[in-house]
Amino acid sequence: MPVSIRDGRPVWQRRTPARQWAIWAAWLALVVLTVYCWQVMNRGTIWAFVEDAPQQAADLLSRSWPPAWHYLDRLWWPLWDTVNIATLGTLLGIVFAVPVAFLAASNTSPSTAILRPLALFIIVASRSINSLIWALLLVAIIGPGLLAGIMAIALRSIGFIGKLLYEAIEEIDPAQVEAVSATGASRLQVMDYAVVPQILPAFSGISVFRWDINIRESTILGLVGAGGIGVQLESSLARLAWSEVTVIFAVILVTVIVSEWVSAKVRQAFI
Amino acid sequence: MLRVEGLTKRYKAGDHALKGVSFTVEPGQVVGLIGPSGAGKSTLIRCVNRLVDPTAGKVFLNDAEITSGAGDLRRVRRRIGMIFQEYALVERLTVMENVLSGRLGYVSFWRSFFRRFPAGDIEQAFRLLDRVGLTEHADKRADALSGGQRQRVGIARALEQNPELLLIDEPTASLDPKTSRQIMRLIVEICRESNLPAIINIHDVALAQMFVDRIIGLRAGEVVFDDVPSRLDNAALTAIYGEEDWAAMRKTAEDDAEDDAEATQARIERMAGLV
Numbered sequence: 001m002p003v004s005i006r007d008g009r010p011v012w013q014r015r016t017p018a019r020q021w022a023i024w025a026a027w028l029a030l031v032v033l034t035v036y037c038w039q040v041m042n043r044g045t046i047w048a049f050v051e052d053a054p055q056q057a058a059d060l061l062s063r064s065w066p067p068a069w070h071y072l073d074r075l076w077w078p079l080w081d082t083v084n085i086a087t088l089g090t091l092l093g094i095v096f097a098v099p100v101a102f103l104a105a106s107n108t109s110p111s112t113a114i115l116r117p118l119a120l121f122i123i124v125a126s127r128s129i130n131s132l133i134w135a136l137l138l139v140a141i142i143g144p145g146l147l148a149g150i151m152a153i154a155l156r157s158i159g160f161i162g163k164l165l166y167e168a169i170e171e172i173d174p175a176q177v178e179a180v181s182a183t184g185a186s187r188l189q190v191m192d193y194a195v196v197p198q199i200l201p202a203f204s205g206i207s208v209f210r211w212d213i214n215i216r217e218s219t220i221l222g223l224v225g226a227g228g229i230g231v232q233l234e235s236s237l238a239r240l241a242w243s244e245v246t247v248i249f250a251v252i253l254v255t256v257i258v259s260e261w262v263s264a265k266v267r268q269a270f271i
Numbered sequence: 272m273l274r275v276e277g278l279t280k281r282y283k284a285g286d287h288a289l290k291g292v293s294f295t296v297e298p299g300q301v302v303g304l305i306g307p308s309g310a311g312k313s314t315l316i317r318c319v320n321r322l323v324d325p326t327a328g329k330v331f332l333n334d335a336e337i338t339s340g341a342g343d344l345r346r347v348r349r350r351i352g353m354i355f356q357e358y359a360l361v362e363r364l365t366v367m368e369n370v371l372s373g374r375l376g377y378v379s380f381w382r383s384f385f386r387r388f389p390a391g392d393i394e395q396a397f398r399l400l401d402r403v404g405l406t407e408h409a410d411k412r413a414d415a416l417s418g419g420q421r422q423r424v425g426i427a428r429a430l431e432q433n434p435e436l437l438l439i440d441e442p443t444a445s446l447d448p449k450t451s452r453q454i455m456r457l458i459v460e461i462c463r464e465s466n467l468p469a470i471i472n473i474h475d476v477a478l479a480q481m482f483v484d485r486i487i488g489l490r491a492g493e494v495v496f497d498d499v500p501s502r503l504d505n506a507a508l509t510a511i512y513g514e515e516d517w518a519a520m521r522k523t524a525e526d527d528a529e530d531d532a533e534a535t536q537a538r539i540e541r542m543a544g545l546v
Contacts, residue, residue: 179359179425182320183432184349184376189383193372197363 060242067250068243075232075251081146082228085221086214089153094207097161104162105169108195126159131217135226144225152226153214160210168202169195204270208263215259219252272298273436273468278328280314288314290492291328299466301459303479306489307512312472315489316438320351333435349376352429356441358421362414366405369413369424370396373431399427403457419450426457437462437469443478455482477520
């Protein structure tokens, strides 16, 4: 009990002494762990390399500058491909994620015994594998190119959108659902009139957020042959053409800034 | 006309919410259902339109049984309008869409999905919005309205069903005293106009006595009072709620009647302690 009697008056403390000691012990354990991890990290470090890191970095920067702006001409198509991979992949992901989310949410799932666990499994399976690894698998299965990239983005997006959307569905106000049900509305009509309006802001926010992430992810898919600007990035890196790499980085940066601006606008529009 | 016979509800958790409740409501009669929290008021009205399925007992609406087994749930619910505590409007839909959602039991999914309701339904929605004084708000989103206006939309939505019965769950729970009276007056007037029976769950005993035709007092799932409001004396209130200083509440109610507009926060606090 945090309340004790001292000199005949009740004294209140936030925690019991035992709890207080436990918290101190936990902090101590954290410090010990940090010291240990520091040692593990330093074991494999070749300090000679670290010591000349500033020179190496300066050298790399000097090779990267000035950017080879003429290389831009050969980036427009791959950039367009990248945006398409992200957009089509997100749309495809949404198409599958929405029904999965409705099956996974405990308040809309038609069968909590079979369909709900299945939907939750689909979400976990999709989320547990990174887009780059999905792309690796798909390039092996359907060959290199845009299609593999789009599918990889879609497969990863199903889990992300599905999870956030089903959590949004579970948080809706049940009174509105009850009121629409009480009018004699069918199951589908209750979805349309009471559930969908409540999750629409969350849905649009989640979708553009995922699209925003997918723009960034699709820039690296080319590293494993799944199309987009990553193909150019890989070839420039392989040729040690650092001034081209600078241009690619600049293009990616501008694209991400634009996509972030677009997603902020869309989210504002749907509140 | 509504007839309830031996309605019993036992929840899975073991709560015996209703223990054989029976009563009849005549056309046009407005019944106030009072009783302490947990007495089963909410369960009772939800058993009537089968938002909750009763364990035993029967409900007849205009001589047709509507309890489980008797007909399609959708057809039963669309005959009964319900008005909710805290309005329960779909906040992000417009006032018009909320009112038209009263027709969902009658139109097909695709018609409702594309919001292509029959012209008659739309005409009726405009007429009802006019009746509750919200014509110019038809295009606003429900969450842009004040509390009293939202409850008017709730009333219009229930009436849009062309109901044979109104179930009203704490219609004034989050409204100020003046708006509460206006809403109660509107409900009672509408029931008189169309000879509609209604059951109103209500915590505010004084407000109930002011407007309803008949009061049913529920305690622990049983009817302990069923009479006209004027017969609700201190002994009856004690039977329903338990021992309290009921004379003080009566005095407050009289003060209110004299001074309708000047209902003060102090009164609400005193009332909150009582009922």
